[in-house]
Amino acid sequence: MIPRQGCSSTWRGVVFGSKLLTKGMKWRVGNGDQVLFWKDKWIDSLPPLFHEVPVTGADLESNVSEFHKDGWWDVAKLRCVLPDELIQKIICCPADFGGLLRDSQIWFPSSNGIFSTKSAYQLLFNESEWSDPWWKTLWKMKIPPKLKIFYWLVYQGKILSNEQRVRRHLTYDASCMYCGGAIESVLHILRDCSRARRVWAQLLKPHQATCFFLTELRPWLLSNMCSKDAVMQGPWKFTVVFACWFIWKWRNNHVFNSVIEMPFCPRLVIFSAVQDWIKALTITTKATVKTQVFLAWSPPVHGTFKLNVDGSRQAASGCIGAGGVLRNSLGEWNGGFAINLGIGQVLEAELWGLLFGLKLAADSRMSKLIIEMDSAIAVQLIQQHNLLLLHPLATLVSSCVGILNRFESYEIYHIYREKNTVADRLASWSHNLDLGLYLLHEAPDWLGSVLVDDLLGLSKPRMICVV
Numbered sequence: 001m002i003p004r005q006g007c008s009s010t011w012r013g014v015v016f017g018s019k020l021l022t023k024g025m026k027w028r029v030g031n032g033d034q035v036l037f038w039k040d041k042w043i044d045s046l047p048p049l050f051h052e053v054p055v056t057g058a059d060l061e062s063n064v065s066e067f068h069k070d071g072w073w074d075v076a077k078l079r080c081v082l083p084d085e086l087i088q089k090i091i092c093c094p095a096d097f098g099g100l101l102r103d104s105q106i107w108f109p110s111s112n113g114i115f116s117t118k119s120a121y122q123l124l125f126n127e128s129e130w131s132d133p134w135w136k137t138l139w140k141m142k143i144p145p146k147l148k149i150f151y152w153l154v155y156q157g158k159i160l161s162n163e164q165r166v167r168r169h170l171t172y173d174a175s176c177m178y179c180g181g182a183i184e185s186v187l188h189i190l191r192d193c194s195r196a197r198r199v200w201a202q203l204l205k206p207h208q209a210t211c212f213f214l215t216e217l218r219p220w221l222l223s224n225m226c227s228k229d230a231v232m233q234g235p236w237k238f239t240v241v242f243a244c245w246f247i248w249k250w251r252n253n254h255v256f257n258s259v260i261e262m263p264f265c266p267r268l269v270i271f272s273a274v275q276d277w278i279k280a281l282t283i284t285t286k287a288t289v290k291t292q293v294f295l296a297w298s299p300p301v302h303g304t305f306k307l308n309v310d311g312s313r314q315a316a317s318g319c320i321g322a323g324g325v326l327r328n329s330l331g332e333w334n335g336g337f338a339i340n341l342g343i344g345q346v347l348e349a350e351l352w353g354l355l356f357g358l359k360l361a362a363d364s365r366m367s368k369l370i371i372e373m374d375s376a377i378a379v380q381l382i383q384q385h386n387l388l389l390l391h392p393l394a395t396l397v398s399s400c401v402g403i404l405n406r407f408e409s410y411e412i413y414h415i416y417r418e419k420n421t422v423a424d425r426l427a428s429w430s431h432n433l434d435l436g437l438y439l440l441h442e443a444p445d446w447l448g449s450v451l452v453d454d455l456l457g458l459s460k461p462r463m464i465c466v467v
């Protein structure tokens, strides 16, 4: 839909909103019967697959379910039609393989699949200047909100300098009222005007002064905002933001209130504002008290089995994998697995790990099960599975719950990593494997020492917050 030239702003808004809505919708695959493998958008971060690889007409109507096999993705079939880098993004996609859960359209920018204005804004700005890392850096800076907005406007060149006022036909004169001749640009006001230079001369250390006045507006703002330098009154980046703010205020006092002179010692005004702000920050930042605890894996009671699972993600490549182990009350190995899941998010890895661990336990006909994993979010998703509805990982969660309900009894707990070492090692090891699942009927030799640590109840230290 393209808005006609000269149409109303309301209509332009409707067209813009509908485009954004289309962009944010995707299929969450249930049993995969409704979703077209090639033509629909169903993989995170990817357009429909036919945009990615050449495909013939008849195949275009294939459903996603045609690429499922034995309760998971048919990796061999995927390998016939897609390159490995795409398969890596597909096999971590949750689905209700062969199940009854219907495919549904969800709003993917929000974590629960439900539309929210906030996530729509994020989607909008992710593809514009807001995704620029400078903006994130600015937003994370612990400075007063009004200064953040001011600095952002400065970066956009949108504060009303005379240069800007001429552009908007508010005046004919772009020169600086203070020093005369030059065009009063944003950079002139904040740095290059003789009045601003008086302020910076009081703030800059000699080694900073050489290149401080050389760069253009944005590199200048960026380099100062990201500076790790510290001066007496606090971080240099705070000083710069506060200084820009005051220089702007003093300039406006001159233009609008005819207050020609700045404070006698601008440095003192800026320093004291920075110090007051830092003091306020320290008071509001909650003090956290940590204490050391010792944690060890413990076997389940007699007649019960314990499943430890874990997911792993390599930050650089985005590769994910999972692993898990089943042990009895004597700490003996009753089966384990590792799975290479391609490329995805860590929560997907955790839930896939849980699903394959549960399958392993169910196939071994265990009736009483205790599950431990170190992802609190995954445990929470399982416990609140009824509320998920449109959650992007709802199919995976519901598959796990489906298997859990087959046990006579089960308990699921979030534990710290120190109690989950064996599963953690298996998950990390999965990155060395080819895509897919590897069942481990016997404990691998390289896990020997970690397993013995668990058998002996060897505890590992961890610092935890107590306040």
Ligand SMILES: [Zn+2]
Binding pocket: 176, 177, 178, 179, 180, 182, 188, 192, 193, 194, 195
């Ligand atoms: Zn000037």
